[in-house]
Amino acid sequence: MIVNLIKFIKLMCLRLLGFQVKKSALVAISLIVVVSLSVSLGAFRGQNRLIVSTTTSLYDTGLLDFIAERYFQLYHIKLDFIAAGTGQALEHARRGDADVVLTHSPSLERQFLTERVVGVRKIIAYNFFIIVGPGEDPAGIRGLPPVRALTKIATSGVTWISRGDNSGTHLKEKSLWEKAGIRPAGQAWYIESGTGMGPTLQIANEKGAYTLTDTGTYLKYQKEGLINLAPLIESGEDLLNVYSVMAVNPEENRQVNFSGAVAFIAFLTSEEGQKTIEDFGKEEFGVSLFNPAVQLLRTDSAVAEWIRDYAFIENSECPPEYRLGQEGLYQ
């Protein structure tokens, strides 16, 4: 059958081109055509896309895929998420390899903002880190303020697992140790997993140890029976985790999809977007894993104050000189 097909093609070539095409030439040309098609097909998304650079901890919670689904339903735009460590996520912005950045590390965000790598920063959500550990709580930290709890852990001989990977979670953990005035590195009870939140929880589970985690990953792993740890400290100003979105500055990188980025930011801060964020996790776990922040920041509540203290830069979520002309988002 293939032989007949080749004969047919040769005949067609003869008719069209007026000369005989050798079978080997035909094969070679078909190969080149097939390869070219395949390769260029793979580059199809190259031009018109929105690349969102984010952290693995945030991506791994599943929130972003949830948002992307909704975004696609509404606007038929596909979001491409690149998950890496926080530092890397922001580096992508610097290289212009991303259009939008979603992170939860205000100090790094400030740095990149002032370097004009990114702009149009909006705070979109918040939640709390939690300190989990074995149900029996041998160190007796249940309900304590976070810093005091860590001090107790350092002295009671129980094991603590740290992410050790400079992720947002790890940075938060480091800031807590600093506040407690303790240097845990190198001590026998302090173990660095150097890996993601999920595996870190599993290690803590195995060793009956304590660790700092985000709610989303904890709930997911707990629900699937992968771990059996108890949430011992669930809120407090020190455990606040604030999520921001920023657009990559087109001044430095011509190729970024700035309009797409702004549209996405507008969506995230809109009623629809905020509701989407709030909905995430409700069905599966019965609680919102991420709390909408836009409306909250218009109030004077305690948490709003915490957010402003922790995550504002020069008394604003985005100082005017970094708003890149998007004043409309800051009314």
Added chain:
Amino acid sequence: MSEQLLDIVLRSLWISGTALLLSLLWSLPLALILGLRRFRGRNTIISFFNAMLGVPTVALGLFLYLLFSRRGALGAFSLLYTPTAIMIGQAILITPILISLLTSAIEAVDPRIRDLARTLGASERQASLTILREARKGSILAGVSAFNRAIAELGIALMLGGNIEGLTRVMTTQIALGVNRGEIILSLEATLVLLAIVFTLTLIANRFRGD
């Protein structure tokens, strides 16, 4: 097989398959020249490709990442985080193994075949192609080995593809990163499928070994 898994598996096959074809475009002619002709510097070139066999995928991945990045020399093509970037990266990755094995296969052909072909009426070019055909069993082994290397590598798919769901997520990236997301079952399934593919192809290729 769940839809997710099927999506990942098919994509892996498509990307690595294209990478193989792409690499063949330049590896085959090069192997023919190296295998059939004798010239000064030939051994140096062959040694070079042999040395490149062991290049770590992450090293190549990083190099290409810098190249494909919007700031990089090829940034204008917006190739980063597309399947094409992985195809190109893997094609480059498997070039040394393809050239090494193809050249060996061609060298292994009885040198008298060339004269035989010529005395039976073949032109120089036809004789070269005949030699290539004589080397077909070794060539298949070369192709399969190259494909296996491509489909089982992680560094390039990760750095150049970004593991984007529905776009550049392949079996290896799923396995590497899925566990962090709690997608243990899916990652395990991907592992099994990947092993099955590599084993099956290797078994088939071994039927062609040594003849």
Added chain:
Amino acid sequence: MAVHMKLHRVTRRYDGITALSEVDLEVKNGEVLTIIGPNGAGKTTLLRILALLDEPSSGEISYRGQRVDRSSVQEYRKRITMVFQRPVLFNDTVFENIAYGLRLRGLEGEEVAQRVNDALSSVMLDGFGSRPAKKLSGGEQQRVVLARALALEPELLLLDEPTANLDPTNAHIVERIIKNLRGRTTVVVATHNIFQARRLSDRVGCLLNGKIIDIDRPRNIFIKPKNEIIRKFARGEFF
């Protein structure tokens, strides 16, 4: 008799050796010409020159009166076929081995099958078409490569020690085939078997150290040698 192929002062040098030196040779149309000589005399080299596989270091070659040069060599080569001393076979079936040259000449399908089967019959290997060529016995392989050459119906057929590795039965089959070609195909056989030379040839050429020392009808070489050297040659003293 018309001249089929002519070598004029052909010299062939390679790897520092002079394998052929100032050879003048006329191959006549339709004859069976045997070249005898000891190992290392240059028989294979001479055949390869006639087959247009190797280019002479100096000298001229003409085919049917036409000068052979680089631009025309490929064309003439198609009308000549050489069978090598030890069988060289493609890694394929017997059928494909024989069909190879036919396909190169543009034949297809039924025609190819017909010619292949005829060729197999002529060497008494009917039905061997689908066997893997490399798995045959030495004698069978030798007949396959002969069939392969015959199927192409070349104008000039060159055989390098065609029966050297054959048992008497197979050797006999091959000699019979050569005899039957006389008149239709010009055949040049290289051999160190002087008895074979006596049996088969229209003319015998004596090759020693890259030079043709004489070329004549068998009786003038073997029965009435014209000088001392030829007589020694005919008695196998140089071999």
